[in-house]
Amino acid sequence: MVKKEYKLSLIKLGKFLLIFLIVDFGLGIVSKQLFFSQETGKYARSIQAVKNTNAQVLIFGSSHAHRHYVPEVFEKNLNKTTYNAGAEGQQLLYHLAMQQMIVKRVKPEIIILNIDEDFLYYSKEAYDRLSDLHPYYSDYRQELRPILGLESKLVDVKLFFNAYQTNSTIMHVLRYFASPQLDYLGYRPLFGKIEKHSSIINETNKEQDLDDNFVNALYQFIATAIDNDIKLVFVTSPRLNQVDDVNNVSFNKIKNIAKEKEIPLINYFNHKEFTNKLELFHDPSHLNDTGARLFSRDVALKIVK
Incomplete structure (x- = not known):
């Protein structure tokens, strides 16, 4: 009697798991279809970069890349197609993952990595925001597993379920379906200017620690560019x-790595053409469209030289 009940329990458990996997598979197909059909918003831009663009020049970085590099201006001055793959709030691990996925399909001629001075400092948010890469895991397991594995040792277990890979993106899909977010080859301009401000120095937090994973990511980003014969340029934004x-310990480390690997670094920190120029900024950290176009032209001309 006990064996019979035990057998029935196993059969019920097996049926439950089978139904669960079928539902997960079905939900996964639907959610993936919704995800990869997006036409506007941050995921649409990452999809364009990973799956579609054949641009000769690709731009990587956080909001300073996303808001400061105007592809139209680069195309005019470099005579090369350009796409802005910058992503707000994302740091080196994300940019490395994007680079790894993109070069699997296409090899750009030039990659511009916008450098934030605190790129190598530990940041919990940098790990948390790697969830934006989950929808790509099925197609790019080899490229993403080492990076997402830094976020969680159970990455294969968590991302085994298809529905889980996109469960945090559905509201984003619906949001931008209802209210499209325009961009121009990945660039989203900021308008308006600062009317007044207090001139201060953005001081470094000397108590922060470097994250070895971020340092290694920068080395790997460089190595991937070199291995694929891609010209790499580091740029800091005004x-x-x-x-x-x-x-700044982080920025000094980045400068040393750039020098060691012979990567050009174009530094716009404290640049006289931009510092304290209120008419060029939307906020103290971000250029407005006027400033972004001036900056993009200057960077493009420096690359030409």
């Missing part, structure tokens, strides 16, 4: 206020 880049 800020309204002066930046204390001399005492």
Whole structure:
């Protein structure tokens, strides 16, 4: 009697797991279809970069890349097709993952990586925001597993379920279906200018620690570019206020790595053409469209030289 009940329990459990996997498979197909059909919003831009663009010049970085690099201006001055793959709030691990996925399909001629001075400091948010890469896991397991594995050792278990890979993206899909978010080859301009401000120096937090994973990611980003014969350029974006880049451990490490690997670094921190120029900034950290076009032209001309 006990064996019979045990057998029935196993059969019921097996049926439940089978139904669960069928539902997960079905939900996964629907959610993936919704995800990869997006036409506007941050995921649509990442899809364009990973799956579609054949641009000769690709731009990577956080909001300073997304808001400061105007592809139209680069195309005019470099005579090369350009796409802005910058993503707000994302840091080196994300950019490395994007680069790894993209070069599997296409090899751009030039990659511009916009450098934030704190790129190598530990950041919990940098790990948390890697969830934006989950929908790509099925197609790019080899490229993403080492990176997402830094976020969670159970990455294969979590992302085994198809529905889980896109469960955090559905509201985003619906939001931008109802209210499209326009961009121009990945660039989203900011308009308006600052009327007044207090001139201060953005000082470095000297108590922060470097994250070895971020340091290794930068080395790997460089290595991937070199291995694929892609010209790589580091650029820092202007800020309204002066930046204390001399005492910044993270930025000094980045400069040393760039020098070691012979990567050009174009530094716009404390650039006289931008610092304290209110008419060029939307907020103290981000250029407005006028400033972005001036900056993009200057960077493009430096690359030409």
